[in-house]
Amino acid sequence: MPRNKKKNRGGQHGAVQPFSDEDASIETLSHCSSFSDATSVADEGGETNEDSAQQDFQYKLKGFIDSTVDKSAKTRQGALDGLKTAMATRILYEFISERRMTITDSIERCLKKGKGEEQRAAASLACLLCIQLGSGIESEEVFKTLKPIFKNILADGSANIQARQAVATSLGLCTLVAEDDILDVQATMECFENLFTRSYAKADGTCPSISPQMSQLHTNSLRSWALLLTICSSSQLKDILQKHLLKLQRLLESDDVNMRIAAGETIALLFELARDIDSDFEFDGWDELCDKLNALATDCNKHRAKTDKRKQRSVFRDVLKAVEEGAFQSETIRFGTERMNIDSWVRKRTYDAFREFVGSGMNYHLQANEFIRDVFELGPPMLVDSATMKAMKISRFERHLHNSAAFKARTKARSKFRDKRVDVGEF
Structure with a gap:
């Protein structure tokens, strides 16, 4: 996965209303000619209206930024959510770049002094801010400020569990985007290991007693750890394979279906990476692992919910094929006039990580965000005017x-x- 350092070219005090879907959709795709500022590509007749709408949009964003320091927790929460929605659905590089330190200070304050949902929103906003800025000096400075706070929350057993869950996810993607030191990447992966390894089944096969919320924290940590596997060096991967591949099987016995699935997908990812290093890669516990994966792919235990079993069987059929045959069920993502193949576990883990934050705006970011296009090797953004986009929709x-x-x-x-x-x- 390329890690080129390049830039994307992409108020009022008091209570504000959260950014709505209607606001998010205002001429979103009519700004594709620059993919940086939202410059007008309309004809002369509509140019004034577009400029006015853009000014109103930026005025609202400034209001959100101002309101992130409001005394009311509800107002701060609404402002964070508004900024999240805007960053997920627009390319705002110039606007954000000019205000990145102000936004970073607001995120830091909300993470330190906020509670639960406010901390969750702040953690997600930090990730979207890095996605907007791309992989470079600006996002590195943002992450340098927020990383110690993330790690403190993640390691603090007395911190709000929802905040810890959100931080576990955000820390992984922020590290992928903005961390420049591979030793720091390793240190962050160890933070995740300290959490998800607590869900390992014991030597006698019994699973530790863990609450559903704590299990979700461990699952998020495992997924972020797996995401960072995609940027590890060959020597690091060899050490990880030796240390973790056998132990990861213990997570397949977890009572939590999401943990079992995350463990299975991580094992498939590790096998893919191992075979990229050495096409003749062999694993001593291969037969036992395949038996476990096959049992999960055909699981019919009555004590498990039907939806969980259906979801689990589908995933583990693919995981089993990955381990046994090195196969991957390819998927095509269409966006605008382009398409992208998700044809490997590395690509899937990376795509899923970005989509978790960008949501329904993922196709737009694939089309317009230079950094995300660089990650997926899509080349420079294709310039498509608004008339063409409207005709396509x-x-x-x-x-x-x-x-x-x-x-x-x-x-x-x-x-x-x-x-x-x-x-x-x-x-």
């Missing part, structure tokens, strides 16, 4: 008509089939 009404026609066709086909069954029954 299917309106909600057209989708409704299409779905209605498909539903009627299915109903008609099924009715004919039912009629045939009735006819057969009468004879």
